[in-house]
Amino acid sequence: xxxxxxxxxxxxxxxxxxxxxxxxxxxxxxxxxxxxxxxxxxxxxxxxxxxxxxxxxxxxxxxxxxxxxxxxxxxxxxxxxxxxxxxxxxxxxxxxxxxxxxxxxxxxxxxxxxxxxxxxxxxxxxxxxxxxxxxxxxxxxxxxxxxxxxxxxxxxxxxxxxxxxxxxxxxxxxxxxxxxxxxxxxxxxxxxxxxxxxxxxxxxxxxxxxxxxxxxxxxxxxxxxxxxxxx
Numbered sequence: 001x002x003x004x005x006x007x008x009x010x011x012x013x014x015x016x017x018x019x020x021x022x023x024x025x026x027x028x029x030x031x032x033x034x035x036x037x038x039x040x041x042x043x044x045x046x047x048x049x050x051x052x053x054x055x056x057x058x059x060x061x062x063x064x065x066x067x068x069x070x071x072x073x074x075x076x077x078x079x080x081x082x083x084x085x086x087x088x089x090x091x092x093x094x095x096x097x098x099x100x101x102x103x104x105x106x107x108x109x110x111x112x113x114x115x116x117x118x119x120x121x122x123x124x125x126x127x128x129x130x131x132x133x134x135x136x137x138x139x140x141x142x143x144x145x146x147x148x149x150x151x152x153x154x155x156x157x158x159x160x161x162x163x164x165x166x167x168x169x170x171x172x173x174x175x176x177x178x179x180x181x182x183x184x185x186x187x188x189x190x191x192x193x194x195x196x197x198x199x200x201x202x203x204x205x206x207x208x209x210x211x212x213x214x215x216x217x218x219x220x221x222x223x224x225x226x227x228x229x230x231x
Contacts, residue, residue, distance in 0.1 A: 001038070001039040001040065001043070001044065002036070002037070002038070002039070003017050003018065003036075003037050003039065005039070006039045006043055006044050006047060009044055009048075010044060010047035010048050010051060011051060012047060012051070017039075017047065018037075020046075020047060020050060021037075021043075023063060024063070024067045024070070024071075025046060025047070025050045025062075025063055025066045025067065026039075026043045026046045026047060027042060027043065027046065027070050027229075029043060040228075041224065041228060042224075042225055042228040042229060045221040045222075045224040045225050045228075046066055046069070046070070046221070046225055048217075048218075048221045049065075049066050049069070049218045049221035049222045049225060050062050050063070050066045050218075052214045052215070052217040052218035052221065053065055053066065053084075053214070053215070053218040055210070055211065055214040056084065056088075056211040056212070056213075056214035056215040056218060057084045057087070057211075057215070061080075061084065062218075064080060065077065065080045065081065065084070065218075065222075066222070066225075068080055069222050069225045069226060069229070070225070070229065074226065077222070077226075081215070081219065081222075084215055085212075085215060088208055088211060088212050088215070091174070091175055091208050092208055094173050094174045094175065095174045095175075095201060095204055095205060095208065097170070097173070097174070098170040098171055098173060098174035098201060099198070099201045117158070117159050118147075118156045118157060118158050118159070119156070119157045119162060120154070120155070120156065120157070121135050121136070121146070121155045121157070123157075124157050124162060124165060127162075128165060128166065128169050130169065135155075135165065136155075138165065138168055139155065141178050141181075141182055142182055142185070143164070143168050143178070143181050143182060143185050144157075144161055144164045144165045144168055144185075145161070146158070146161045147161075164185065167185075168181055168185065171200070171201075174201070174204060175204065176200070176204065180200070
């Protein structure tokens with residue numbers, strides 16, 4: 001196959017195929033007498049494996065895995081694939097915990113608040129198992145904004161702030177980025193709707209499923225690469 005043939009079948013540009021070869025994701029292609037690259041099925045499946053792995057693990061890890069299929073013993077390649085699946089497995093476990101915790105926390109009543117129910121930044125940090133600087137960062141990002149007590153503006157977390165902090169803590173543990181939580185928390189605070197959190201968790205679940213499917217697709221292409229390079 002010509003470079004353009006591999007590019008079309010793999011969904012890349014001609015320059016991207018050349019870059020993948022330069023980076024060792026594709027094995028070095030033989031040249032014709034005129035200097036044109038000639039690619040085979042191994043090159044195509046290497047490109048397709050990389051494309052799927054990039055969606056499942058990110059481009060850096062995808063390069064490591066496909067290079068391993070060309071240059072390393074099979075057990076080392078399998079170890080890298082096992083590690084990629086283990087990451088997704090941990091994310092699924094964290095997501096399940098976050099879903100259960102967020103549902104329970106959101107349902108907690110926060111009426112009849114007493115002054116004695118409030119917590120300082122250090123007390124809440126100890127309760128959550130995070131650093132006080134983490135809570136200050138969440139405050140700066142608008143995720144959990146506590147009351148400020150005069151005259152020095154000391155942070156004080158009322159029960160509704162504590163509940164929000166527990167939700168943010170669980171969702172951060174499940175892999176949610178600050179930007180996503182910044183968009184979610186105002187709606188949750190105003191409406192106190194557990195379905196908002198569940199919708200966000202459902203979207204995360206779909207993302208993990210898509211990445212898992214990408215790893216499955218990549219494994220099929222890597223199998224073709226191994227079959228061609230180990231015979």
